[in-house]
Amino acid sequence: MSNNESMNRVRAGLARRYATERRFRMYGVLAILMSLFFLVLLFTTIIGNGYTAFLQTHIKLDITFDQALLDPSGKGDLAEISRTGDFNGVVKAALREAFPEVTKRGDRKSLYNLASGGAGFELRDMLMADPSLMGKTVSVWLTADDEIDMFMKGHIDRDVPEDDRRVKDLTIEWVDRLLAEDRLEKQFNTTFFTAGDSRDAEQSGIWGAAVGSFYTLIVTLLLSFPIGVAAAIYLEEFAPTNRFTDFIEVNINNLAAVPSIVFGLLGLAVFISFFGMPRSAPLVGGLVLTLMTLPTIIIASRAALKSVPPSIREAALGIGASKMQMVFHHVLPLAMPGMLTGAIIGMAQALGESAPLLMIGMVAFIVDIPGGVFDPSTVLPVQIYLWADSPERAFVERTSAAIMVLLAFLVVMNALAVMLRKRFEKRW
């Protein structure tokens, strides 16, 4: 074959080869565009549904802290007032005063529904913080009912026939009047970030679930990081290579692929039934998630140890360090950023997990903010699941808002992992 001939053959195939390459690049770009499209779709639906939950409709009422209703005995004992005082009666009196023309019993009932069922408790907290309010009249912004809130946010359409609408014509008339008097407005929803769960959408918040997630993750981190790193160091640096360690290695890799619900069943059988630990406690949740994240951390830690070049080890041993000194003084510090990255990714995985917690009773209605690892509590993904299943319409936007909060936490954790790697990683 002459030189010329082979050049001709190359040239003849050249166009086809370029086309193949262009096609391949196009596939890649398409794949990326498609994932971006779904990501954008996900974010727009979640943010579109949920951003309104960060604002909550409030209603301004002239509240009289009437001693006859709150402290009929007149003793001024705060503990007793807090328990027996008719704070809802105070809210009702204020509403009657604002709309004196409403006298029919049925209409009065819908009038009382303008304010949240929990408005009385807001007043109670106010009075407990400042007992000198007793007997005084003050203008107070109270949380409005969730249906008024839905109406204000346009989720209830006033053009629908009255019978099919949760908010009736009379109520709309009141709402319009309150709006005209600047007594109704949307304010930043602090309740959402400070309260526990509630069946009144306007009184519910994610703080309880966030604290539950925090305790669960603390238990997970305290257990899985030391155990995972210790296992990785032993397997990588000290363990002999034989059938037994191979067997362990295969099993660890297998465990990483086990569906998480299986760990929940294991937790139920071992921690709750056998050890008798309390149901719904972050301690048990943390233990179960530890089992789930351990393989991830062990595998990441071993990879980090492997990436430390042997020359470091040899140099340390060469100047007389013991094997243990070599590991703890030289190899471990260099491998630490990789291990931390693995741990953070494992934690992010654990934060988003709800299936194994179902088995150990953490899918529950819990109002009180948990105060420790033994208190009953729930976690963020479970809270999302529970709200998504609630009949009240106002929970739809809260579900999306809770998803946004969870996503924010995940983004922060993953960013932290990337930052640690960028900052401390050494390239050889």
Added chain:
Amino acid sequence: MKTKSLILAAAVTATFSVNAAARDYVSIVGSSTVYPFATVVAEQFGKTSEYKTPKIESTGSGGGLKLFCAGVGVQHPDITNSSRRIKKSEFDQCQANGVKDVVEVKVGYDGIAVANAKSAPRFELSRKDIFLALAKQVPGDKEGELIDNPYTTWKQVNASLPDIKIEVLGPPPTSGTRDAFAELAMEGGCKKIEWIAAMKKTDKKAYKAVCHTVREDGAYIEAGENDNLIVQKLVANPNALGVFGFSFLEENGDKVQGSLIDGKEPAFESIADGSYPVSRPLFFYVKKAHVDSVPGIRGYVAEFTSEKAWGDEGYLSDRGLIPMPKEERAKFAKDAADMSPLSM
């Protein structure tokens, strides 16, 4: 290393010490249908008493009774909610595990709605239509013959129904709503066919299999336990019907409408007076052995059985619970206050 082992040792001792410690909150499990009502009561109770708010898990009726009957002691729940009555077998299980005295409290009724989107005309169904449209096997031309369900449109089932494809979104078999739907709507229609009704006496198992088995050829779509999702799907598909609890119908009255069943509309009044055929009673069961050891059980039960909660004008009726008649309420409130145990 020393501190680490100290932490571990502390964690282990703490773990075993809680074992002996008492529980200071009420632990409740059970039906997902009773869950939205029980949670409201629990929250009210927690806010207005000096006790902690009870913890409520939604495990389903069967799962709840299983946990409830597992034994006496702080690691077992105090109360279980149920959307059906306790079965004899479950009661025996309770007895066998030392849960001797169980107090039964009926709390009210719940209706199951068969609904479609507001944009489509309202359906008027009979229970027989429901059975014929959704059963796996239906009676053939000859008496005593069962054939695989051949119907694909509602018109084929009943000439007065519209000519659209049978498409029903409903809960999966794990749900109590599905059990109640099979028992009340499907079996109710199934009984209307005489020779099948006669089978009940001769071969109860076969009778149940015929009446309760839902077809699996795609006409009945299992839409998961999330009723909100079913409502959304109905709005998107005006030809489909959905099966879900009455409280979801009431909450979404602007989007979906309940079909008439045997001429009755699913409404507060018709469920309360018992004329709407697809409704069922709801219960909760209290473990008497726990009443004096776990604080707050008495208070929670008293809150649930108070007129301001389950009465005609009570806050539970605002959430879609259908109250019992006054005399029945008085009877169950008294039983609950006395903690009179159930015998079976």
